[in-house]
Amino acid sequence: MRSQNTGHRPNPLRRLTRRGAAALTSAAALIAGGMLALAPQAVAAPAASQASSGSVANPYSPAYQHPYRHGALPTLQQHAKMKAWAASQKSASVATGPETLSYGGGIDGIGVQSGHSKVYLVFYGTQWGTQSTNGNGDATFSGDSAGAAPVAQEMFKDIGTGNERWSADLTQWCDGPNVTTGATSCPANANFVPYQSGGVLAGTWYDNSGASPSAATGHQLGAEAVKAASHFGNTTAASNRDAYYVILSPHGTNPDNYQGQYCAWHDWNGDTTLTGGAVTSTVGDIAFSNQPYNMDSGSGCGVGFINSPGTLDGWTMTLGHEWHEMMSDQNPAGGWTNQTGSSYNGQENSDECAWIAPGQTGGAANVTMGTGTFAEQASWSNDTNACAISHAIVGGTTGNTVTVNNPGNQSGTVGTAVSLQMTGSDSDTSQTLTYTATGLPAGLSISSSGKITGTPTTAGTSSVTVTAKDSTNASGSTSFTWTISTTGGGCASPGQKLGNPGFETGTAAPWTASTGVIDNSTGEPAHSGSWKAWMDGYGSAHTDTLSQSVTIPSGCSATFSFYLHIDTAETTTTTAYDKLTVQVGSTTLATYSNLNAASGYALKSFDLSSYAGQTVTLKFTGTEDSSLQTSFVVDDTALNAS
Incomplete structure (x- = not known):
């Protein structure tokens, strides 16, 4: 239980309390966000005897004692520690060689993706920002400063095109009733992974129903994958047999506390070791990956590993790493993993070839596909006993190539x-x-x-x-935008519709606000001008409200936007104690909390075009619990009709 705050001053001196708490919070936020460095401490290696607690032997592996992190690609620094530890151990005496992979017998009848892969990209959380579409039909986002989202889409569109052979390494892996558990090669009558002709991107989804957690647990990521399956209409085990959901967390978040440990991992919803318990699915087994915005980790997750500046080198390498491993081990560890007992024990095909420098045998390289070139790493190949960045098509067939013609961007009218x-x-x-x-x-x-x-x-x-x-x-796919306008022959009255949008009159009207919400103190600076709406920040049980009724002209598209700054004295990274709810009428547009605290203001925007011709009430409600302040500061509101 959190200790209770006592002795907070009531009005009119509450602003002093908020300023003091904000100052302390700022320092805590800087430390938590890595902006204030703490003195490095020597870290002792865990005892090697502890390896028996999990299938991964190397105590420096990010999957050590975290068995749900299958195929976790360690940061470069962590990888160096893993290699040093492995070199210090005596090599195991195994007949097949220390890196040979063997078949795990399948789980729920699944070992590999032996059909045409369907990759679904899930952009998880409102921090991705405003969605748009580029000329290639790719989703883009205002919060994606590195331009990572469209590159991910283009990469998965391009796999299996342009005669690329990076993905052909996968065609040696197989599953099915004719493959014995422990096999190190595939019989001719196995179900092979086919060459993935024509691309594997099956869909994208911006899940902006709420903010992505600041540090999503493995359980939350698995639950998001199950949610995505229903969104895409994959509501049976058969429709998910060859599906793969990439959960892409936004810039500034730390999913499963990846920073300083690893760059990505994959799993499936049947894994009972996920933090918070197993994820329940009624739509079959769900293969998914945790794909952090790992450019935030810099060179540790591959920025500049191949190219200069190479901002997205590690991004595409980790996307490729996890996809390769999912394809060869869809329900870990029922597919192909290392079971030799060597220092590679528990690793998958891409793990064994991680962070090999460009130019070395089996090193990472730029792979040219049908329409683009992408930084990728090699994956282990049993049949050549090496890490392969290019491989002949073997057991799998080339398959058919399907092309869908792009009709161009479409437009229409309601009704x-x-x-x-x-x-x-x-x-x-x-x-x-x-x-x-x-x-x-x-x-x-x-x-x-x-x-x-x-x-x-x-x-x-x-x-x-x-x-x-x-x-x-x-299969093949194509993407385009479709814009639907309202009826009525155009916008009857374009422009900004909110009164006193920046609160610069120094009073609330035409807003209706709780006492003291309209504020010009310097404890929480305005986004622009001098005045803003400051809700909560007492450090005691309290509710503030701010609302305004506005008419959205008929025939108009309408966007509601505002700048929001949140700071907090809460230290939790998992529990939302204090909340701000944003509504239009009785419909909740978004909910923010102490978990969304960050330095500076962030622009939030919502499409209200469906309310054209109506008078609606826009309302902010800030609710604070009995201890530890959270301040919700809103400024520069707008409702633009066009």
């Missing part, structure tokens, strides 16, 4: 029916394509033959991905 026939082609002309789509505007649907029909019901811009698949599970 006006649309009809769009999608087209595509298959390298095997005898095949019939079956079409699916994600992200269609509300009111529209696609038939199996690729015809999109319906009547749009809601204004806004959607990122649409259409996928076509043939009977061999070969």
